[in-house]
Amino acid sequence: METENKISLNSGQDMPLMAFGSSTFPPQPVERLKTAVLDAVEIGYRHIDTATLYQTEEGVGAGIKAVLESGLVKNREQLFVTTKLWCDNAHPHRVLLAIKESLRRLGLEYVDMYLIHAPVTVAPDITYGAWKKGDVFPLDIKSVWAAMEEVQKLGLAKSIGVSNFSCKKLTELLAHAKIIPAVNQVEMHPAMRQKNLREFCNKKGIHVSAYSPLGGKEWGFDVVLGNEQLKEIAQNKKKSVAQIEKCWNNNNMSHNKIHKLTKAIHVRLDMRTYTDSDA
Numbered sequence: 001m002e003t004e005n006k007i008s009l010n011s012g013q014d015m016p017l018m019a020f021g022s023s024t025f026p027p028q029p030v031e032r033l034k035t036a037v038l039d040a041v042e043i044g045y046r047h048i049d050t051a052t053l054y055q056t057e058e059g060v061g062a063g064i065k066a067v068l069e070s071g072l073v074k075n076r077e078q079l080f081v082t083t084k085l086w087c088d089n090a091h092p093h094r095v096l097l098a099i100k101e102s103l104r105r106l107g108l109e110y111v112d113m114y115l116i117h118a119p120v121t122v123a124p125d126i127t128y129g130a131w132k133k134g135d136v137f138p139l140d141i142k143s144v145w146a147a148m149e150e151v152q153k154l155g156l157a158k159s160i161g162v163s164n165f166s167c168k169k170l171t172e173l174l175a176h177a178k179i180i181p182a183v184n185q186v187e188m189h190p191a192m193r194q195k196n197l198r199e200f201c202n203k204k205g206i207h208v209s210a211y212s213p214l215g216g217k218e219w220g221f222d223v224v225l226g227n228e229q230l231k232e233i234a235q236n237k238k239k240s241v242a243q244i245e246k247c248w249n250n251n252n253m254s255h256n257k258i259h260k261l262t263k264a265i266h267v268r269l270d271m272r273t274y275t276d277s278d279a
């Protein structure tokens with residue numbers, strides 16, 4: 001079954017390849033997210049992606065609680081939960097507090113994956129979008145990564161990783177790291193192939209996860225779903241562009257995809273089309 005597709009990470013953990021992305025704008029009510037998570041798990045997703053920035057940790061947590069109560073999965077271990085450290089907490093002394101707050105909102109004792117959301121630091125408690133000159137600093141990679149390592153050692157996250165890190169930023173991190181990041185989550189799709197980054201991460205044993213696999217339609221980009229070449233391939237193969245992208249993203253490379261799927265019809269379509277026969 002599709003949902004059994006997993007990747008073994010350098011941390012020793014197995015991560016389900018398909019993830020259900022929970023970012024929504026504007027943020028959705030807790031009840032709406034709870035239903036979305038229930039729907040996603042019911043049709044086969046076992047990996048849920050959230051972040052402090054998305055303001056969806058509470059809704060995802062409500063969804064996970066409902067999933068566990070419903071018996072859709074046997075226990076917490078059958079789910080894989082990723083959340084992320086936002087930039088205003090990317091200060092060495094704030095990392096531990098930040099993960100504890102995330103766990104409180106999620107209602108969990110641990111997450112499976114904790115990522116540094118971006119290689120940037122913002123002055124504490126400045127709302128995203130209200131950043132002014134002087135609020136944003138380069139990330140203190142050495143100290144913040146050391147705090148992330150502490151999070152893993154304390155068992156608050158089974159694995160740790162990064163997001164939106166370039167080869168240069170990863171090189172800087174690896175120069176100090178005692179724990180190699182398990183994952184680098186980046187935008188990746190046929191219009192943004194990340195070839196150099198994938199080669200680099202592959203050599204270092206870092207798994208690359210693809211976010212916005214459909215090009216981030218919601219942010220006004222049409223580079224995947226509106227791509228003429230992909231449309232032609234889809235027409236020839238009698239598939240949708242989303243189906244073709246899924247084959248490119250999964251069959252040609254070894255990384256997982258994080259879809260934002262707020263409509264059950266897309267969720268169902270995604271699970272149904274996640275097969276080699278669609279290649």
Ligand SMILES: NC(=O)c1ccc[n+]([C@@H]2O[C@H](COP(=O)([O-])OP(=O)(O)OC[C@H]3O[C@@H](n4cnc5c(N)ncnc54)[C@H](OP(=O)(O)O)[C@@H]3O)[C@@H](O)[C@H]2O)c1
Pocket residue numbers: 020021022023024049050117163164185186211212213214215216217218240242243258259260261262263266267269270
């Ligand atoms: N680490 C980071 O910095 C970062 C950044 C961005 C995103 N992410 C993660 O990645 C997830 C996905 O990001 P994204 O929203 O940019 O992803 P995306 O998958 O490229 O785009 C999602 C959009 O595609 C549509 N869609 C989904 N399945 C479809 C299908 N089968 N056919 C046609 N359209 C379809 C959805 O439409 P409907 O709304 O109509 O369902 C949704 O608006 C987020 O939820 C988040 O978890 C991480």
